Amino acid sequence: MFITVITVLLLVIAGYIIKTVTKPRKFPPGPKWYPFLGCSGVVQSMTKKHGSQWKGLSELAKEYSTQVLGLKLGSELVVVVYGEKNIRNVFTEPEFEGRPNSFFIRLRCLGKRMGITFSDGPLWREHRQFTVKHLRNIGFGKTGMGEDIQRELSNILDYVEKNNDRAINPKSVLPAAVMNVIWKYVAGERIKDERLKFLLELLNARSKAFSIAGGWLNQAPWCRFFFPELSGYSLITKMNQQISEVIEEAIITHKTNTVPGNDFIYSFLSEMDSNKNSFTEEQLKTICLDLLIAGSQTTSNVLEFAFLVLVRNQALQDKLYREISKELGNETPSWNDRTRLTYTSAFLLEVQRYYTIVPLAGPRRLLDDAVIDGYLIPKETTVLISVGDLHFDPEIWDDPHEFKPERFIDECGALKNSEHMYPFGLGRRRCPGDSLAKSFIFIVFVGVLQKYRIEHCNGVLPSGEPIIGLISAPRPYVADFIPRS
Numbered sequence: 001m002f003i004t005v006i007t008v009l010l011l012v013i014a015g016y017i018i019k020t021v022t023k024p025r026k027f028p029p030g031p032k033w034y035p036f037l038g039c040s041g042v043v044q045s046m047t048k049k050h051g052s053q054w055k056g057l058s059e060l061a062k063e064y065s066t067q068v069l070g071l072k073l074g075s076e077l078v079v080v081v082y083g084e085k086n087i088r089n090v091f092t093e094p095e096f097e098g099r100p101n102s103f104f105i106r107l108r109c110l111g112k113r114m115g116i117t118f119s120d121g122p123l124w125r126e127h128r129q130f131t132v133k134h135l136r137n138i139g140f141g142k143t144g145m146g147e148d149i150q151r152e153l154s155n156i157l158d159y160v161e162k163n164n165d166r167a168i169n170p171k172s173v174l175p176a177a178v179m180n181v182i183w184k185y186v187a188g189e190r191i192k193d194e195r196l197k198f199l200l201e202l203l204n205a206r207s208k209a210f211s212i213a214g215g216w217l218n219q220a221p222w223c224r225f226f227f228p229e230l231s232g233y234s235l236i237t238k239m240n241q242q243i244s245e246v247i248e249e250a251i252i253t254h255k256t257n258t259v260p261g262n263d264f265i266y267s268f269l270s271e272m273d274s275n276k277n278s279f280t281e282e283q284l285k286t287i288c289l290d291l292l293i294a295g296s297q298t299t300s301n302v303l304e305f306a307f308l309v310l311v312r313n314q315a316l317q318d319k320l321y322r323e324i325s326k327e328l329g330n331e332t333p334s335w336n337d338r339t340r341l342t343y344t345s346a347f348l349l350e351v352q353r354y355y356t357i358v359p360l361a362g363p364r365r366l367l368d369d370a371v372i373d374g375y376l377i378p379k380e381t382t383v384l385i386s387v388g389d390l391h392f393d394p395e396i397w398d399d400p401h402e403f404k405p406e407r408f409i410d411e412c413g414a415l416k417n418s419e420h421m422y423p424f425g426l427g428r429r430r431c432p433g434d435s436l437a438k439s440f441i442f443i444v445f446v447g448v449l450q451k452y453r454i455e456h457c458n459g460v461l462p463s464g465e466p467i468i469g470l471i472s473a474p475r476p477y478v479a480d481f482i483p484r485s
Ligand code: HEM
Pocket: 116, 117, 118, 128, 182, 290, 291, 292, 294, 295, 296, 298, 299, 302, 357, 358, 361, 362, 363, 364, 422, 423, 424, 425, 426, 428, 429, 430, 431, 432, 433, 434, 436, 437
């Protein structure tokens, strides 16, 4: 009897193990799967070898000569898509609109899957629509937003003027400026300086510490009990607590009507009063969190890369300055000036191609079985979208590894917006903050260059190699800002 029980048990375990290492029919090619870990080991070692998860996966896709890479990370099926046709398909088809329901994501959303960025289905549709509509109603994405950005530009210029006797790290001023513009629409005011500084430090540490799939914390959530620091658990909980405090304070001041004007929190609270089920304070908090996390570092990193390119290439800086001073003189830049500043606009597009801020977009969760490039992908699979590789595809871009703003200018000297660029994604989950990001980048870049020449200091040329975590960032650098006479 005992032997029979043991034999049955062993057979069940063996059956289970065989099932976990067997790939589904017509699943995309990729590394071999091992019990419990899938191919996490290979992915981790490729990430280490190539410096980022995006590059590591890209090398694996080349090794298997595939445009759809099939993986299993722990118990999670993951595919990574490459090539414009597949990428457009995933961005736009409704079955790819889901978001994974993983431990890492619930943790990021203050415990439950809520907000916009990581929810899906009816909750996501209702709240994304509500947020986009109400932000627009209070001027987000409209002409008035340019004035808010110009005010931040003026703060940035004040900061540079006060500190330009020493080298400046652009990170010490840009992310806070973006956050202030976002927060003005969300909560009608600026975030207190000390609080903002601490928040930005945590956000920065977070984006360096995690890969898009959430790393060990996602694949083995129990590791947080043994390695709270190493797994990043302490970092995320500290960040959640800080951001929650900022948002809670704002909600309280809005409930007592002590903030003047109209803003997103007021719109949301008034919707809560009309007793709509999904309009809760927790949901409001998570949407505020989404906007702050998704908007601040992405936008400021583009600018930090843009200034870095200038520090490394003075001839290019001269060319840009000549265009700006000829077309604008001392006029404060506005978003409408982009058509006059063709070379500058082409330069900023090239920065966004060459240093793709979100090289692996997603993650998406497949809501139904689907076919990509002839492979069968089961429902619930996590899908990552390699926008970074598309931005370097030699079939689309001449000399993709060269930095060439000219690729965005046509034979008649007009700006050629490339339809092959997807820095903000595409389809119904496309970035809702692109209008703020684009105007902020343009206005601040032109406004700073108009007044300062940016040079490397102490004979040290900063590295042009990005650090790629959740998003791409330049290696920390400082530069001299020399006033133009
Ligand atoms: C250069 C700056 C930015 C870049 C490169 C960027 C990039 C992206 C990308 C690629 C996505 C789509 C992800 C997907 O398809 O799954 C996205 C989504 C999102 N972005 Fe941005 N973004 C930027 C700035 C902003 C700003 C300024 C805000 C807000 C004020 C913002 C808020 C969001 C939100 C809330 C989502 C989630 C949308 C959804 O899931 O429905 N982003 N962003």
